[in-house]
Amino acid sequence: MNAGKTVVFYPFFECSEIERQAMKANGEIQTPKHILRLVFGSENEFILFDEAVHKVEFDSLIDLILLSEDSDKYLYDLCCLLPKRWLDDKQNLWNLARMFYQMPGKNPAIMRRTYAAILRFHHGEWFCEQTSMISYDNDGPNIRYPIQVDIRKLKAIAGGACHKAYQAWKLKYESKSETESETETETETEPTEDETAKIPDKKSKKKPSFILKEKMIEIAKDRYRRQFGTGAIYKKITNYYYKRAFDDPKQFLNEIFINDRMYQMCSQSDHKELLHFIKDIAHPDFLFMKIDYDYMGFKNGVYCLKDATFIVPESVPNGIQVRVYHDFDYNILKETPLLDKFFDYQFDTETTEFIYFMLGRALTKIRDKFDFMVMLVGVGGAGKSLLVNLLSEAYGSAQVGILGSSFQDRFGLCEFANKQIVTSDDMPRNIAKTEIRFSFDADPSDTSGEIIRRILIAHFANSIPDDEKDMLLEDKIMDTEFATFIHRCRSTYLQYCRKYAGQNIYTFCPNHFLESRDMLRGSINESYQFAKAHIKYSEPVEGQEPKIILKSDLTRMFRAYIKEKYSLIKSPKQAMDIQSLINADDRIIPVRITMLSRDDFVKFLSSGKKIAATTLKNRAGFLFKQYRDIGGNADDLSYLNSYSKVIRHINENGSEEVRKTYLFHVVALLNTKAGKVVDAETRQKIIAASIRLRNKSKKQSLHNIATDKQQSNFISIYGMTGQLETYIHKLFADYDMSHKSTKISDDDFVKWNIPSDRKNIKSFARDLQRCMMLACYVYQPALRSDWPTLKITSAAVKRLDDKQNWIQVLRGGRIRLIMNDFKNVKSFGKHTIEVENVHLKRYLRYWINLLERLLGSEPEHLFIYQLSPVKEVKLISTTRHTFGKAISRNSEKIFNKPQSVNSFRHAWEIKFQQDPAYRYMTQAERQALHNKLLHGVFTGQLYNWQRRGFSE
Secondary structure, eight states: OBTTBEEEEEEEOSSOHHHHHHHHHTTOOOOOSEEEEEEESSHHHHHHHHHHHTTSSOOOHHHHHHHHTOSOHHHHHHHTTSOHHHHHSHHHHHHHHHHHHTOTTSOHHHHHHHHHHHHHHHHGGGOOHHHHHHHHHHHTTOOSSOOOOOHHHHHHHHHHHOHHHHHHHHHHHTHHHHHHHHHHHHHSOOOOHHHHHHSOOTTSOOOHHHHHHHHHHHHHTTTEEEOTTTOOEEEEEETTEEEEEESSHHHHHHHHTTTOHHHHHOOHHHHHHHHHHHHHOOOTTSOBOOOBTTEEEETTEEEETTTTEEEOGGGSOTTOOBSOEESSOOOOOSOOHHHHHHHHTTOOHHHHHHHHHHHHHTTSOOOSSOOOEEEEEESTTSSHHHHHHHHHHTSOGGGEEEOOTTOOOSSTTGGGTTOSEEEOOOOOSOOOOSOOOOSSOOOTTOTTOTTGGGEEEEEEOOOOOGGGOOTTHHHHHHHHTHHHHHHHHHHHHHHHHHHHTTSOGGGTSOHHHHHHHHHHHHHHOHHHHHHHHHOOOOOOOTTSOOOOOOHHHHHHHHHHHHHHHTTOSSOOOOOOOHHHHHHHOTTOOOOOOOOOOHHHHHHHHHTSSOOOHHHHHHHHHHHHHHHHHHOTTOSSGGGGGOHHHHHHHHHTSSSHHHHHHHHHHHHHHHTSSGGGGSOHHHHHHHHHHHHHHHHHHHHHHTSOBOOHHHHHHOOOHHHHHHHHHHHHHHHHHHTTOOTTOSSOOHHHHHHHOSOOSSSSHHHHHHHHHHHHHHHHHHTSOOOSTTGGGOEEEOSOGGGSOTTSOEEEEOGGGOEEEEEOSSTTHHHHOOEEEEOOOHHHHHHHHHHHHHHHHHHSSOOSBSSOEEOOTTSOOEEOOOOHHHHHHHHHHHHHHHHSSOOOHHHHHHHHHHHHHHSGGGGGOOHHHHHHHHHTTTSOHHHHHHTSOBOOSOOO
């Protein structure tokens, strides 16, 4: 007896009581099969139970459990309503055992007995107590997989199986608690918003994750903080500094819950919920780290970089979190012998003060308009790294990005996006994998000076002898003069900001930095070197014309300088940069004396025979360049009368094919109204030269032997078809779509029409556009670069503009290409081509339907659209030139070899003419075959490359 309670142990044997007494009389020992431990609230309860037990000769453990009600009646009565077929499913039984075993806040022994009683009720005489309990003990602790059963689901199943019995159960067990809850709600005062957040629902039991969160928050309060997104944990050192303690929040949880049984047994979903809370959910007692980058911490207080002041701990503003903490006192020294000796060895006093200003500017967020970067240049061992390291010590280790020779070049500079400062020591290799694309011509040599003028160079010219080097200088400065160094840098910077606000940096920097700038400019800019060495300014004389030198003469002199400097065999094509000449001596003034502009040449050519926009642009560009090089200050085309200069200028360029093109550009200019100023003799010479080159080119074209490069990049139509088909199938599979449909389904479109910067319906359309551009040349005999000029229609031919190219999408699956405008339309005539390939027809219909869904209206053209996961879908180009470049890029991505539009046409002609059936075709049949590529039999035969003398 203990505190009014009675504990009784009942042994149970496999034989009857009479048999057991007989065995006892004979001296035989019988081991009980079960021992039942029961607790009674009073002696009367025990007497009533004991009488009931002795009414039967033998009862099992389960019968006694039911008789004594030593189980959870709430769950037992609910589970008795479950259909037997549900419990016959082993998966359901496995989930039920785990639910009972892992149910928080319950007595494990009670739950074990309840589970056994439920199975006994359902299985009756087929119930095996031993097997069921072994399964329960083995399956119950399993937390690897989420539990698929809970009280709510059991209620739903029971209610569906026997509605009336479930209503009776609900009336018995839940109506009372609901009534009490309603009564309490009516009598209690309305809780505040903060109180509501702390009061859990009285009807629901706390989940393990909820209980563990409360424990974790209690532990973390005023001791830990966390980083948003990553969940990294910081431990409190002082009120203004938290030190990074755990990079992974899992380590933190394992540390604080190392002896917590509930955490060790919680499910995977509860564990994930804890991690999600740490990484993303705000709580006032477990704050996220928010670093104040304008503050540095020391043992005796905080240094404010904004105004270069020191704050004692008692005055530090609440909530301040310093960006870095140094475990020594902040102390300003009047004398700094180590720093003074270091700087005096390399620089004068004025330069040293300016270096303090530059370094102070780099200590926190830049709020000025001086616009410069700091570069330390000089001999090895002069102290450059010392300054960089001291500057880095002013930041936390995670706030400094190091751009070195081992820098990865796959993802660009993304890893420095969250850094406060980026330093670089040596860059012995070029980390740019691809040339950056600009809307203007890139200037990698910085001839305009846009980069150089933003770099201030501190030149360490004095090498320190080995016997004078102090390898511990950095450590000594950190121990004694670091705080003074930081304050000197920052206070000098603030002083300069007040004194020189609004001025250009080069108006007040010491001469040391001006000389270093010129040194850098001269080392990377050939034009600047040439101007400094060979161009001398001449003062104007009163009454005389100022001296002028033509740009063409400057260019010729400059190229001769480069040729001699690098011992070149031929003169380079590099042009003299006029801006570099002005940078070398600002007294030199450029004067425009050219009478004609590029626009003038566009007007000249536009007045003649109509030509394509791309051709017009290329011709005008070349002719204007030629005019600048050899035209002098002519105000018309009379410079073309110098036949030798014209031919010499053309012969400086490329191959014979390029020279032929340039010569015909000149002929086109001669045939305009402006070209009439050229005398008949010169005109005749230029035309004769162009005819000679054309005839020579025709003769060479008869030898249709592929070059080594053409043979190396060649892929047969069969090879490209297989690769493209595989790529398309994989693309559709990646997005879980069918490649056999003729339009995108509503479900697929809704599924992927989501905001994402990586994978959504727009990224799918982008990749499909690449495939479609190639499919038009792989599945169908290749046209020239005419596909982007096709307009989409379903109207009858008679209603269409006969000067426009069309793709006609008809009922029944037919698709036709109506070609009214292409290269040789005058000699070949307008043509209609039937799309015969079933795959191409299906993909074209799918592509047009997808464009319509993306645009919200019927698309006008097939290509080229801006398709980016985060940008608006719109048509960006329909020009042949842009399309041709896109074809080359896309083919290299999919086929691993770049293919031009002409490459596809060669591949088709090779396919046609290598077919055994070709030799038995009539001329009419051959002509019809070649006409699919919009050229004749002779041209088709020239396109049939002969592969000789090449092996991969």
